[in-house]
Amino acid sequence: MLLEVQNLNKRFGGLQAVNNLVFGAEEGEIVGLIGPNGAGKTTVFNLITGVYIPDSGVIRFQGKNIVGLKPYQICMKGICRTFQIAQPFREMTALRNVMTGAFSRTADVEKAKRKAEEVLDFVGLGGKKDVLARELTAIDQRRLEVARALATNPHLLLLDETMAGLNPKECDEAVSLVNRIRNKGVTLIMVEHVVKVIMSLSKKILVLDYGTKIAEGKAEDIRSNENVIKAYLGEEYRRAIRQ
């Protein structure tokens, strides 16, 4: 097991954002994390990457507990993430944005630059490496976000709604990118609202509602799970798949 989460809890005031969560990710897997808005998906990411410290629980990565480590230390261990709202270094070029990630593995400027160029080509931004991040389209900013994270050579990559608002063609490109990342040997956990996409990509899907895991399993099982339909997919969805 690459990542093991045990009895994770996080409370914000009166709100139990994550409630006794247990789950894991095997090496090479794509784990989908779905659930209604406010279900605690992004909080789970923030807990894994050290942005928040859990109230209780254990997060084991490659067998070692990483609770209490700072975000940069967790990155050095091999976990990186993207943000739901892209957070590029706005006044830097695309290349320098990605170099910042590459510097986590080398202090050599030339090496970092080569690595960054390679990753930019990989995500399809090779032609825009000298464009300032703030001048990129919203979609390219998300690509840049993925590239910056990939440049840190993660074993585990957490993608937070990378595909929200994409048109079908862009969505297909994103799906192919995710597959290519997985084929490089990177394990992924994805928060996604585009249910069709997550069902096609992930063998294992986790459904959260009010911070609690209400279902876990293969796409087929999730799709027909009563709790999931009630909390998230909705009656509309049931009718749609029946037709």
Add this chain to the structure above:
Amino acid sequence: MQISVKSFTHPKGYVPLTFLIFLLILPLFLPTYFLHIAITMLFFAFVSEAWNIIGGYAGQLSLGNAAFFGLGAYGAVLLTHYYNIPPWIGGIVIGGAAAVVLSLITGLVCFRLRSHYFAISTLAIGEVMRLVFLNQRQITFGAEGITIPYKGNSILYLQFLSKAPYYYIALALMLLGMYITWKIGKSRLGHYLVAINQNQDAAEVVGVNSARAKQIALSVSAFLTAVGGTFYAQYIYFIDPDFVFGLGLSIEFALIAIVGGVGTVMGPVIGSFLLRPAMESTNALLGATYMGVHLIVYGGLLIAVVMFKPEGLVGWVGGLYERFLELLPRKEN
């Protein structure tokens, strides 16, 4: 800024070189008063360059750099006064080390805070140092200030009867400050500082230890500022807590870099080369008319710069410089 002297036949090579030679021979014909202004220009370019590392690249608005400056100045003067220790050791080594230690304490306390709160907390550090040196009268002579013991012409004690040696030291310091800034800017640390400045949370997530990067920047800045303090004490021969630890000085360091252009090698130099002569000339021309008129004019100038060139003058001056280079003869190889 690319310092590649690949060709002296190209304006990019020979213009900076000509300017450097001009700076080197300047003391030979410049009258004393103007030489003094030139020294303050070079000197403020240096200390502002030091401020720029933490304030510009890392974007941490320090309003307490005078604390480091004062330690360099008092280290030099007090240790010569009590133990005859030359300012090289008393000011640069011991004063510089004290400034680095203070920068570590400052970092520990102030880096927990962000933006305005960081600025206010550094301001407090500077004020605390000023009050300590003001009140420890038995050792520091308090508000009376202290004059450095006279040693005549002496390289060991960094005292010279003419202004020219001070000028060359100030020039060397400025070039050193530019070189260090340029080196940092190109390195991983420089990239990290800019990233932290733009989005600290995003930087942390991709492996940037922001606390450490900012601490290194602050400590380098502190040390260089202390060296500036030593130079100031040796040049003026007299220091007092209200000036060398003063908020006015801290603001001046920041202001020069901001007007010139933060986070660039040339920004502080341009800022100092424009603001110091502006300060001196408004003082010389208007200082004797009505009280404070020169400060009003100087203040108006600052407002104009901040209004019309909020990103600093460096881009604008750089553009003019490029156009000037276009006009010059060149031989392409």
